[in-house]
Amino acid sequence: xxxELHLPNTDLLAxxxxxxxxxxxxxxxxxxxENAHGPFPPLAVAALATKRVEIGTAVAIAFPRSPTIMAxxxxxxxxxxxxxxxxxxxxxxxxxxxxxxxxxxxxxxxxMRDYIGALRxxxxxxETETPIDYHSDAYTLxxxxxxxxxxxxxxxxxxxxxxxxxxxxxxVAGEVADGVRLHPFSTRRYLEDVSLERIGAGLAKTGRExxxxxxxxxxxxATGADEAAxxxxxxxxxxxxxxxxxxxAYWNVLRLHGLEELGERLRPYPAQNxxxxxxxxxxxxxxxxxxxxxxxxxxAAKAAAKYEGxxxxxxxxxxxxxxxxxxxxxxxxxxxxxxxxxx
Numbered sequence: 001x002x003x004e005l006h007l008p009n010t011d012l013l014a015x016x017x018x019x020x021x022x023x024x025x026x027x028x029x030x031x032x033x034e035n036a037h038g039p040f041p042p043l044a045v046a047a048l049a050t051k052r053v054e055i056g057t058a059v060a061i062a063f064p065r066s067p068t069i070m071a072x073x074x075x076x077x078x079x080x081x082x083x084x085x086x087x088x089x090x091x092x093x094x095x096x097x098x099x100x101x102x103x104x105x106x107x108x109x110x111x112m113r114d115y116i117g118a119l120r121x122x123x124x125x126x127e128t129e130t131p132i133d134y135h136s137d138a139y140t141l142x143x144x145x146x147x148x149x150x151x152x153x154x155x156x157x158x159x160x161x162x163x164x165x166x167x168x169x170x171x172v173a174g175e176v177a178d179g180v181r182l183h184p185f186s187t188r189r190y191l192e193d194v195s196l197e198r199i200g201a202g203l204a205k206t207g208r209e210x211x212x213x214x215x216x217x218x219x220x221x222a223t224g225a226d227e228a229a230x231x232x233x234x235x236x237x238x239x240x241x242x243x244x245x246x247x248x249a250y251w252n253v254l255r256l257h258g259l260e261e262l263g264e265r266l267r268p269y270p271a272q273n274x275x276x277x278x279x280x281x282x283x284x285x286x287x288x289x290x291x292x293x294x295x296x297x298x299x300a301a302k303a304a305a306k307y308e309g310x311x312x313x314x315x316x317x318x319x320x321x322x323x324x325x326x327x328x329x330x331x332x333x334x335x336x337x338x339x340x341x342x343x
Contacts, residue, residue, distance in 0.1 A: 001303075001307070001311070001312065001313065001314060001334050001335055001336070001337035001338075001339050002028040002029060002214075002312065002313040002314075002335070002339075003027055003028055003029075003313070003314050003316065003331050003334050003335060004027060004028060004029035004030060004031050004054075004056070004058070004216075004313060004314070004315050004316065005018070005022045005027045005029070005030050005031070005316055005324055006030075006031055006032070006033060006058070006315070006316070006317070006318070006320060007019060007022075007030050007031065007032045007042045007043075007046060007320070008042070008320040008321070009032050009033060009035070009036075009037040009038070009039060009041070009042045010036070010037055010320075012041055012042060012045050013045075015032070015041075015042035015045055015046060016045040016046065016049045018030070018320075018324065019042075019045070019046035019049055019050050019053065019055075020049050020050060021323065021324040021325055022053060022324040023050045023051070023052055023053040024324075024325070024328075025324040025325050025327055025328040025331060026328050026331045026332060026335075027053060027324060027331060028053065028054060028313070028335070029053060029054035029055070029056055029086065029313070030043075030046055030050075030053055030054070030055055030056075031055070031056045031057065031058035031086075031088065031315065032046075032056075032057060032058065033057075033058055033059070034057070034059065034060055034061050038060075039057040039058070039059075039060050040057070040060070040073050040077065043055045043056070043057070043077050043085075044077060044080065046081075047077055047080040047081035047084070047085075048080060050081075050084075052084075053084070054084050054085075054086055055077065055081055055084055055085055055086070056085065056086035056087065056088055056161075057074075057086075057087055057088045057089070058088045058181060058216075058315060059088040059089050059090035059161075059162075059163045059181060060073075060087070060088065060089055060090070061089075061090055061091075061092050061096075061101075062089040062090065062091060062112065062115050063091060063092070063097060063101070063103055063108075063111065063115070064097075064101040064103060067115055067118035067119050067122060067139055067141070068118075068122060068141070070087070070089070070119060071118075071119050071122040071123060071126075072150070074087040074119075074158050075123065075126065075150055075153070075158070076150075078153065078155060078158050079150070079153050079155070082155070083153075083155040083156055085158050086158070086159050086161065086179075087119075087158050087159070087160050087161070088160075088161045088162070088163065088179075088181050088216075089112075089115070089116075089160065089161075089162050089163070090162065090163035090181070091108035091111070091112055091163070091169070093249060106138070107168075108168075108169060109166075109168035109169050109171070109172045110137065110138070110172075111137075111138045112162060112169065112172055113136075113172050113175065113176055114136035114137060114138035114139050115138065115139065116160055116162065116176050116177060117134065117136055117139075117176070118134055118136065118139045118141055119160060120157075120160075121134035121141060122134075122141065122144070123157065123158065125144050125149070126144070126149050126150050126151075126152065127152050127153065128152070129149070129152060131144065132144045159178035159179060159214075159343075160177055160178050160179070161173075161177055161178060161179030161180060161181050161214065161216055162177045162179075162180060162181065163180075163181040163182075163183070164180050164181070164182065164195075164199075165182075165183055165249070165250070165252075166252075167194075167198045170195055170198035170199050170202065171198050171199070171201050171202035171205070172202060173199060173202060173213070174198070174199040174200060174201060174202020174203040174204075174205070174206075174208070174213060175202040175203070175205050175206045175208075176202075176206070177213065178213065178214065178343065179213060179214035179215070179216050179313075180199055180213060180214070180215055180216065181216045181218070181315070182195055182215065182216065182217045182218060182311075183218050183244075183250070184217070184218030184219055184220050184240075184290075184315070184317045185218075185220075185241070185244040185250050185253060185290060186217065186218070186253060186290070187253060187256075187257065187289055187290060188305075188306045188307070188310065189256060189257070190252075190253045190256050190257075191217065191307075191310050191311070192310055193256070194252070194256065195215075196215070196310060199213065199215070210340050211340055211341060211342035211343075212342070212343065213341065213343075214312045214313055214341040214343060215310065215311050215312050215313070215340075215341065216311070216312065216313040216314075216315055217307060217310070217311035217313070217314055217315065218314075218315045218317055219291075219292060219303070219307070219314045219315060219316055219317060220237045220240060220241065220290055220291035220292070220317050221233070221237070221291065221292050221299070221316050221317065221318050222234040222236070222237045222287070222291055222292070222293040222294075223292070223293075223294060223295065223296060223299050223318075223327075223330070224295060224296070225295065225296055225326065226295060227295065229295075230293060230294065230295055233318065233319070234284075234287060234291075234293055235279070236318075236319055237287060237290075237291045237293070237317075238279045238282045238287050239275070239278075239279040240317065241282050241286065241287060241290050241291065242266060242269075242275075242278040242279045242281065242282045243270070243278070245259075245262055245263050245266050245278075245282065245286075246263065246266035246267050246269055246270055246278060247263075248263065248267065250263075251263045257289070259286070262281070262286070265281065266278055266281060292306060296326075296327070296329065296330045299330050299333070299334070300330065300333030300334050300336070300337070303334055303337065304337045307337065308337050308338065309338075309340065311339070312339040312340060312341035313339075313341075314334065
């Protein structure tokens with residue numbers, strides 16, 4: 001199992017020091033999210049401050065950026081890190097595309113397939129110094145000149161993972177992506193019965209095997225050296241679970257477990273700014289359903305019970321001020337969990 005840590009993206013000096021500490025602790029990857037701040041600046045400082053650990057976006061929002069803009073950003077980080085870049089991209093939901101980014105909304109699954117094809121066509125053209133001639137329903141790229149094309153890097157191709165929740169996006173990930181990023185608001189049953197089934201359908205369409213794609217699962221983690229530390233982090237996780245329970249886009253998970261009524265109860269709370277009350281409505285058994293809760297010594301066994309045979313990488317959702325160093329021994333235990341990805 002590969003294990004990745006989220007970098008803080010609010011402070012570049014903190015991102016740099018966290019990346020160094022994560023590498024020293026033995027993490028396989030550090031990633032930056034796109035939320036109130038962009039994901040690329042933290043990775044730039046991480047690339048220059050580390051030697052081994054993979055860097056990646058988890059995720060960069062695709063459609064507001066043209067494929068060429070995204071391709072350049074990833075290429076430059078790949079070069080700066082000597083081939084350690086992993087590009088994670090996501091579509092975001094309709095409301096954010098229309099109201100936050102000012103974009104016309106189109107069906108995301110076919111557009112994401114075209115977007116990934118465009119990225120690879122650009123990188124191929126740059127690496128081989130040949131003209132680009134890419135045509136798809138969403139994107140047509142036929143112009144690349146020496147002034148606007150990076151010189152060949154001599155590095156391996158940049159892997160692309162895509163976030164996916166719904167069945168169409170999961171299928172497209174199975175068809176064309178190197179990895180699929182699954183939301184932490186999930187359960188073992190949902191991962192096995194829904195997510196992997198749809199990914200498998202996509203793999204079958206293009207003659208690929210399960211070992212050809214890396215399943216990267218977000219994981220809510222409440223851990224610490226002792227029970228007091230675990231309980232403190234459990235409250236952070238409880239708050240996050242409450243937020244996703246209140247968001248209709250994630251209710252398929254609740255339906256599978258007969259918990260849709262909980263989502264209905266919580267749905268009005270965000271608009272009313274009743275955040276603490278939301279979290280109070282999430283009982284411990286629901287926290288345990290969605291999260292891994294345990295001391296450092298217990299964590300690996302509990303992670304294996306939830307993810308072994310299903311996920312290949314865990315993306316740890318913890319407070320961004322969590323110090324990586326004390327997790328070093330825990331990381332080694334988690335890395336021993338067998339996986340199916342052979343890439």
